[in-house]
Amino acid sequence: MTRIFFTLLRRDLAMLLPGGRSGQSLLPFLFFLAIAMLFPFAVGPDAELLGRTGGGVIWVAALLASLLPLDRLIAPDIEQGVFDQLALRGIADEAVIAIRVAAHWLSFAPLLIVATLPASALLGLDGPTLKTVVLGLLAGTPGLAAIGVTIAALTAGLRGGTALAGLLLVPLATPILIFGAGSLARPDDNGTGGGILLAAAISLVALAIAPFAGGAAIRSVRDS
Amino acid sequence: MQAAAQQGTPLAGTQTSLAAHDLYCRRGDRPLFGGLNLDLSAGEALHLTGPNGIGKTSLLQMLAGLRRPARYGAHGEAAAPGKVVWQGSLGYLEDRTALDGDLPLAEALGFWARLDGHPAEFEPFGLSDLMDVPVRYLSTGQRRRAGLARLALQGAANWLLDEPLNGLDAEGAAMLERLIAAKRMGGGIVIIASHQPIAVPDHRTLDLREHPW
Structure with a gap:
């Protein structure tokens, strides 16, 4: 049981972590930094304006960066019959999806939070704002990972699923964005306002739903 | 987790069997086969035959538990779906290597x-x-x-093989035949879907053309 868990997590991480042999590039990380770098050029060097809008830009950049690996999350394993072989071994699709959510989060979120530091310097954010952004990302990115894996599973059997996946993530991720980034506009309670707690709550709901929605999606592809 | 646990036990002495009843299959709106009953006991081999598109792969997937048997009859008064019961764990070989x-x-x-x-x-x-x-x-x-x-x-314990000879050279085919023989000696059931003849001694044959919906 434990062996199965760690074997699956290890494979998923090797597949998704940047720099691994079969791992993907640092693209989401660089993409995130590129947005943070381009934004000041676009709006001009107005420090006050940048400071007010920078936190929101980091949130949008994080959401977009979490989109990049969606096409590699589920579809290749369905095409290669990996889920079928796991099912034959009595491993529930829900468990496989839950592990993949964890691996997806580990592969993009910690790096993104580290990248927030140079990004905040580029955007001229002050200390309290940076703290709110980092706390908000910690609360919100697990939800983004869960929603991302769910959508990847739902669109895996479709032609042109990747483009659809990008579009589907936007409305589903909007609540996390509203509360996570919204906490910047209303920094009550020392910058850890109710917005972050609400973003965390939405994350928990998404995490709870993802394995079952993703598992059902994989079974429906199999049974079609 | 049960199937995974079973694989740790030695095969010798494992009592394997397959009991599949009332299997009906459709892909989309198209009925493929129906009224299929299959009982196999330890060491038996079954050769599934039939032209392309008759549902050999669908039947294997159904036997593997990857596809649900369809229900026979009109909506509302449909019969209960068929059942597949295996004793012993299951391996599945297909074109996709995983x-x-x-x-x-x-x-x-x-x-x-x-x-x-x-x-x-x-x-x-x-x-x-x-x-x-x-x-x-x-x-x-x-x-x-x-x-x-x-x-x-x-x-x-048991194997489902979907067109196992595809791509194999003569030496590979001989290797496959040895593997199948060894599996049956160990008491395993082997089901082979193939439109090519396969040199497996005293096997049963099931032609899906004889089981229309």
């Missing part, structure tokens, strides 16, 4: 070896020269051999 294309063969097989808790073997499958080659560079026949290696290390 091996990561970007990884060298040794690592790709190593994942399944760790999952199943059995070491991967390369020599018996003629794969020892290919351990460092990424799976996507393998030829069709080499990929089929890799699939067989994955199937063998799973140590499942």
Whole structure:
């Protein structure tokens, strides 16, 4: 049981972590930094304006960066019959999806939070704002990972699923964005306002739903 | 988890059997086959035949528990769906190898070896020269051999083989026949879907044309 868990997590991480042999590039990380770098050029060097809008830009950049690996999350394993072989071994699709959510989060979120530091310097954010952004990302990115894996599973059997996946993530991720980034506009309670707690709550709901929605999606592809 | 636990037990003395009843299958709106009953006991082999598109692969997937049997009859008064009951764990070989294309063969097989808790073997499958080659560079026949290696290390009691001869050369086919014979000697049930004749002694044959919906 434990062996199965760690074997699956290890494979998923090797597949998704940047720099691994079969791992993907640092693209989401660089993409995130590129947005943070381009934004000041676009709006001009107005420090006050940048400071007010920078936190929101980091949130949008994080959401977009979490989109990049969606096409590699589920579809290749369905095409290669990996889920079928796991099912034959009595491993529930829900468990496989839950592990993949964890691996997806580990592969993009910690790096993104580290990248927030140079990004905040580029955007001229002050200390309290940076703290709110980092706390908000910690609360919100697990939800983004869960929603991302769910959508990847739902669109895996479709032609042109990747483009659809990008579009589907936007409305589903909007609540996390509203509360996570919204906490910047209303920094009550020392910058850890109710917005972050609400973003965390939405994350928990998404995490709870993802394995079952993703598992059902994989079974429906199999049974079609 | 039950199936995974069963694989740890030695095969000798394992009582295997298959009881499948009232199997009906449709793909989309198209009925494929129906009224199928299948009872196999330890050591038996079954050769599934029939023209392309008759539902050989669908039947194997149904027997593997990957596809639900369809319900027979009109909406509202449909009969209960058929049942598939296996004694003993199940291995499934198909065109899709379930091996990561970007990884060298040794690592790709190593994942399944760790999952199943059995070491991967390369020599018996003629794969020892290919351990460092990424799976996507393998030829069709080499990929089929890799699939067989994955199937063998799973140590499942029973095998479902979908067109196992595809891509295999004469030597590979002889190897497959030896593997099937060894599996049956160990008490396993082997079901082979193939439109080619396969040299398996005293097997039963099931032609899906005789089981229309």
